[in-house]
Amino acid sequence: MTNKLELVCPAGTPASLHAAVDAGADVVYLGFRDETNARNFPGLNFNRKELAEGLEYAHANDAEVYVAINTFPEAGNPEPWKKAVDDAAKIGVDAVILADIGLADYAAQTHPDLRRHLSVQASASNPEAIKFYREAFGVQRVVLPRVLTLPEISALNKEIDVETEVFVFGGLCVMAEGRCALSSYATGESPNMTGVCSPASHVRYEDEGDRMVSRLGDFTINAFAPDEKAGYPTLCKGRFVTEGRASYLFEEPTSLNAAAMLPELMEAGVTALKIEGRQRGRAYIAQVVSAFRKAVDAAAEGLPIPQLNLDSITEGQQKTSGAYEKTWR
Amino acid sequence: MKTSKLTLGPNLFNWKAETWRDFYFRMADEAPVDSVYLGEVVCSKRSPFYAQYIPDIIERLEAAGKEVILSTLALIMTKREMESVREIAEAEGYMVEANDISAAALLEGRPHAIGPFINVYNEGTLAYLTRKGATRITLPVELESKSIEALAKSTSAELEVQIYGRLPLAISARCYHARTHQLSKDNCQFVCDRDPDGLDLDTLDGEPFLAVNGVQTMSYTYCNLSAEMEAMAKMGVSHFRLSPHSGDMVKIAQAYRDLLDGKSGIAETEDIISEQSDDMPFSNGYFYGKEGVVTEGERAELGE
Amino acid sequence: MSRTSSMTPPLTPVLLAGMAVRPLPLAPLQPILKGAMNAIANRHPDVFERLSCLDDPVFLIDPTDLPFMFLLTPDPLMPELKAVRGEEEEAINATATIRGPLLKLIELLEGETDGDALFFARDLVVEGDTEAVVALRNAVDGAEINVMEDVLSFLGPFARPAGGVAKSAISLMARAANDLEMLRAAAISPALRQSEIQAAKLKKLNEKVDGISRQSRRKRVREN
Numbered sequence: 001m002t003n004k005l006e007l008v009c010p011a012g013t014p015a016s017l018h019a020a021v022d023a024g025a026d027v028v029y030l031g032f033r034d035e036t037n038a039r040n041f042p043g044l045n046f047n048r049k050e051l052a053e054g055l056e057y058a059h060a061n062d063a064e065v066y067v068a069i070n071t072f073p074e075a076g077n078p079e080p081w082k083k084a085v086d087d088a089a090k091i092g093v094d095a096v097i098l099a100d101i102g103l104a105d106y107a108a109q110t111h112p113d114l115r116r117h118l119s120v121q122a123s124a125s126n127p128e129a130i131k132f133y134r135e136a137f138g139v140q141r142v143v144l145p146r147v148l149t150l151p152e153i154s155a156l157n158k159e160i161d162v163e164t165e166v167f168v169f170g171g172l173c174v175m176a177e178g179r180c181a182l183s184s185y186a187t188g189e190s191p192n193m194t195g196v197c198s199p200a201s202h203v204r205y206e207d208e209g210d211r212m213v214s215r216l217g218d219f220t221i222n223a224f225a226p227d228e229k230a231g232y233p234t235l236c237k238g239r240f241v242t243e244g245r246a247s248y249l250f251e252e253p254t255s256l257n258a259a260a261m262l263p264e265l266m267e268a269g270v271t272a273l274k275i276e277g278r279q280r281g282r283a284y285i286a287q288v289v290s291a292f293r294k295a296v297d298a299a300a301e302g303l304p305i306p307q308l309n310l311d312s313i314t315e316g317q318q319k320t321s322g323a324y325e326k327t328w329r
Numbered sequence: 330m331k332t333s334k335l336t337l338g339p340n341l342f343n344w345k346a347e348t349w350r351d352f353y354f355r356m357a358d359e360a361p362v363d364s365v366y367l368g369e370v371v372c373s374k375r376s377p378f379y380a381q382y383i384p385d386i387i388e389r390l391e392a393a394g395k396e397v398i399l400s401t402l403a404l405i406m407t408k409r410e411m412e413s414v415r416e417i418a419e420a421e422g423y424m425v426e427a428n429d430i431s432a433a434a435l436l437e438g439r440p441h442a443i444g445p446f447i448n449v450y451n452e453g454t455l456a457y458l459t460r461k462g463a464t465r466i467t468l469p470v471e472l473e474s475k476s477i478e479a480l481a482k483s484t485s486a487e488l489e490v491q492i493y494g495r496l497p498l499a500i501s502a503r504c505y506h507a508r509t510h511q512l513s514k515d516n517c518q519f520v521c522d523r524d525p526d527g528l529d530l531d532t533l534d535g536e537p538f539l540a541v542n543g544v545q546t547m548s549y550t551y552c553n554l555s556a557e558m559e560a561m562a563k564m565g566v567s568h569f570r571l572s573p574h575s576g577d578m579v580k581i582a583q584a585y586r587d588l589l590d591g592k593s594g595i596a597e598t599e600d601i602i603s604e605q606s607d608d609m610p611f612s613n614g615y616f617y618g619k620e621g622v623v624t625e626g627e628r629a630e631l632g633e
Numbered sequence: 634m635s636r637t638s639s640m641t642p643p644l645t646p647v648l649l650a651g652m653a654v655r656p657l658p659l660a661p662l663q664p665i666l667k668g669a670m671n672a673i674a675n676r677h678p679d680v681f682e683r684l685s686c687l688d689d690p691v692f693l694i695d696p697t698d699l700p701f702m703f704l705l706t707p708d709p710l711m712p713e714l715k716a717v718r719g720e721e722e723e724a725i726n727a728t729a730t731i732r733g734p735l736l737k738l739i740e741l742l743e744g745e746t747d748g749d750a751l752f753f754a755r756d757l758v759v760e761g762d763t764e765a766v767v768a769l770r771n772a773v774d775g776a777e778i779n780v781m782e783d784v785l786s787f788l789g790p791f792a793r794p795a796g797g798v799a800k801s802a803i804s805l806m807a808r809a810a811n812d813l814e815m816l817r818a819a820a821i822s823p824a825l826r827q828s829e830i831q832a833a834k835l836k837k838l839n840e841k842v843d844g845i846s847r848q849s850r851r852k853r854v855r856e857n
Contacts, residue, residue, distance in 0.1 A: 317367020
C-alpha cells in the first residue's frame with residue numbers, strides 16, 4: 001500500500017510554476033488573479049493566458065496543475081467564481097480546489113467531468129463531513145485541516161474512500177481554516193470573503209527607535225528589538241497580553257515542517273503532500289520543492305529522510321510539526 | 330417590527346453548572362425571547378458538567394412557550410465528539426442547530442437550523458442547504474448588509490443574525506485559555522470557567538483587542554446591532570440573536586424587544602444595554618462592510 | 634580601459650567604493666539607470682501589469698551600503714529609475730521604502746532569494762505601504778529578471794564581450810561587499826549605525842508591557 005506520495009507545490013507566478021516543475025513537483029496548485037482564491041495578494045497569481053501556458057509547461061514535464069477557487073462567493077455576485085470554474089474547466093486543468101458548498105454544487109452540475117478537490121478552507125475535519133462532500137459533490141480528494149493529529153488522520157483515512165492531502169511545509173493556520181474572521185475584525189478583509197489574511201494593505205511597520213512595531217489596522221501585532229528576528233504581522237502569529245503576560249498566545253512565528261513524518265503519513269494512508277506558500281518567491285519554491293522531492297523519493301524507497309536544510313527560509317526561522325503531534329494543542 | 334423574533338443563542342462560555350442551569354430557568358420564566366438555543370458549541374469537555382440539567386431546562390422553556398433548539402459543536406474532531414453530535418441529531422421532536430457540515434448531513438431531510446459556524450456566504454450555498462431541509466439559518470458574523478439583503482431576497486427560509494454579544498471569530502484545536510495558564514489542553518483544569526464573559530486579550534501596547542474563550546477566539550467588543558435591526562427586518566431577516574453574557578439578559582432582551590416594538594428609541598436601548606454590559610465598547614462594523622471592530626451608522630453619533 | 638569602464642554595469646565595487654568615500658555626482662549614473670529600466674520594461678512587461686493593482690506607486694530603494702538610493706516609478710507607460718541622495722528622501726513622497734544591503738536587493742530582484750526569508754532574518758527593512766512592497770516583490774519575482782542579461786541587452790552590440798567582464802564584476806562585487814561593510818560601518822549609513830548603538834538598550838524595552846499605561850478598557854460614559 002506504500003504508493004509514492006504525490007508532491008503538490010505552490011505557485012504565485014509563472015516563474016514560480018516553472019521553478020516548481022523544474023524542481024520535481026508532481027502537481028502545481030495556483031489561483032486566478034482575483035478574489036476567487038485564498039491567496040489574493042497584490043501582484044500575485046495567474047491570468048487565463050498564464051494559466052494556459054503554465055498548464056502546457058507542466059504537462060510537457062509530466063506535472064499536473066490544480067486551480068484553487070477556494071474563497072466563498074459573495075452574495076449577489078456569484079459570477080467571478082462561476083467563471084473561474086468554467087475557465088478552469090475550459091483550459092483543461094487537472095482539478096479544481098473548492099471550499100464553498102454552493103460553488104461545489106455548481107461545479108458538479110455544470111462540469112461533472114472536472115475533477116473536484118475539497119479545499120482546506122472547507123474545514124472538513126471528520127469522516128461525516130468528508131462523506132458529505134463526497135456524496136453530494138463527487139469530491140475525489142480532501143485537503144485536511146491543519147488541526148488533526150497523525151493518529152486522527154490515520155483513523156480518518158480508514159473511514160473514508162476519498163484521497164487525503166495534508167500540509168507538510170510552510171505557514172500554519174492555527175485556527176480551523178475557513179472558520180476564522182480575526183483578519184476581518186481588524187481589517188475588514190478575510191480569507192473567506194476576499195482571499196486575504198492580515199492583508200499587506202493594512203500592515204505598517206513603524207520604527208520607534210527602541211523597537212520596530214508591526215501593526216495590522218489599528219492594532220499592534222508585535223514589536224521587535226532591532227536584533228530580534230521579525231515576522232509578517234499575521235494576526236494569529238502576533239504577541240499579545242493575557243493575564244498580564246505577553247506571549248505568542250496563538251502560535252509562535254513558526255513554519256510547519258513535517259518532513260520527518262513522511263513515513264508515518266504514508267502509513268496513515270495519505271495520498272498527497274502539500275507545500276504552502278503561493279505568496280513566497282520562486283527561490284523559496286525551488287528550494288523547498290527540490291528538498292521535498294528528495295524526501296518523498298527517499299520515503300518511497302524506505303530510506304531515511306535526508307536533512308532538508310530549509311531553516312533559513314522558514315518564518316521566524318523556527319519550525320514545528322504543528323498539529324500532527326498532540327502536544328501542540 | 331413586532332413580528333421580528335428575538336432568540337437567545339447558545340451560551341458560548343464555561344459557566345458553573347448551577348449558574349448555567351439557573352440562567353436558563355430564569356430565561357424561561359422571564360426573558361421576552363421567542364427561541365432558546367441550548368447546548369455546547371465550543372468545547373466538548375464542558376458539556377458533561379451541565380448535561381444533567383438539560384431535560385429540566387427544556388421542560389421549563391417549553392412550558393413557558395419558548396421554542397427550544399439544540400445546538401451542536403462547531404469543531405468536531407474525535408469519534409466521541411461525533412457520537413455526541415449524532416445523539417443530539419437523532420433526538421426526536423426537537424429542532425437541532427448544525428454548526429459543522431457533518432451535523433447538517435445527519436439532519437438532512439428534516440427541518441433543522443444552520444448555525445453561524447457553517448459558511449453560508451451566498452445564495453448557492455443557502456439554496457443547497459434549504460433544499461436539504463434547513464429552515465433557519467444564522468448567518469456568519471462577518472457578512473455585510475448588502476450580502477444579508479441578497480441572501481434574504483433569495484430565500485423563503487428564516488434568517489437569523491447575531492445582534493448582541495461578543496462575536497465568535499475563530500475556533501481552533503488549540504486551547505488558548507489553557508495556554509494562557511501554561512497548561513495543556515488535555516489537562517486544562519477547566520480554567521475557562523474563571524472568565525464568564527471570556528478572557529480579555531490586549532496588544533503589547535495595552536489596547537484591548539480580542540477575548541479568549543477556550544478554543545474559541547472572540548471579539549473584545551460586544552456586537553450591538555440595535556440601530557440596524559429595522560433595516561434588517563425590512564430586508565427579510567426574521568430572527569435576531571442575543572448571545573448570552575453574564576449581564577442581566579432579561580433586561581437586555583427586554584430592551585431589544587421594546588425597541589423592536591417601537592416602545593423605546595435607540596438611545597434609551599443603548600443606555601440599558603450598556604449598563605448591563607459593564608459599559609463594554611460596542612461594535613457593528615461588519616454590517617457596514619468595515620472592520621468588525623468599528624462602530625458605524627446611527628449609533629456612531631451617540632457620543633461614543 | 635575607458636571603453637571597458639563605459640560598458641561596465643553601473644555598480645561595480647570600484648565605483649561603489651569610490652562613491653562611498655567621496656561625494657560623487659549622480660548625474661552620470663542617470664542615463665545608465667534609465668537604459669537599464671527600459672531594458673527591463675521591454676523584456677518584462679508583465680512586471681508592470683502585475684503592479685497595475687497599485688495607484689501610481691513610487692518606491693524608494695535604499696541599499697544601506699551605498700551613499701545614495703534609487704527612486705523607482707513603475708509607470709507601465711514610462712517606468713523610471715533614478716539615483717537620489719539621502720538628503721532628498723524627505724522631499725520624496727515615496728509610497729514605500731525598502732532598505733537592505735545592495736547584494737541582497739539584487740538577489741531579490743533576480744528571484745535568487747526569498748523576500749520573506751530576507752525579511753524574517755531582518756536583512757530587509759520595509760517602511761510605508763506594505764501592500765505596495767508586497768506587490769513589487771511579487772511582480773519582480775514573477776518576471777525571471779536577470780540583471781546581467783537585461784542590462785547587457787541594453788548595452789547592445791557590446792553585450793557579448795562585456796558578458797565576461799560583467800560576470801567578473803559581480804563576483805568582484807561580492808568580494809568587495811565585505812570591504813563595503815567596513816566603509817558602511819565607518820561612515821556611510823549613520824542611521825543604521827546609530828540603531829546598532831541603541832541595540833543594547835532596545836532589548837530591555839522589548840515586551841515592556843507592565844510599564845505601559847493601559848488604555849481605558851471601558852468606554853467613556855456617554856455625553857447626552
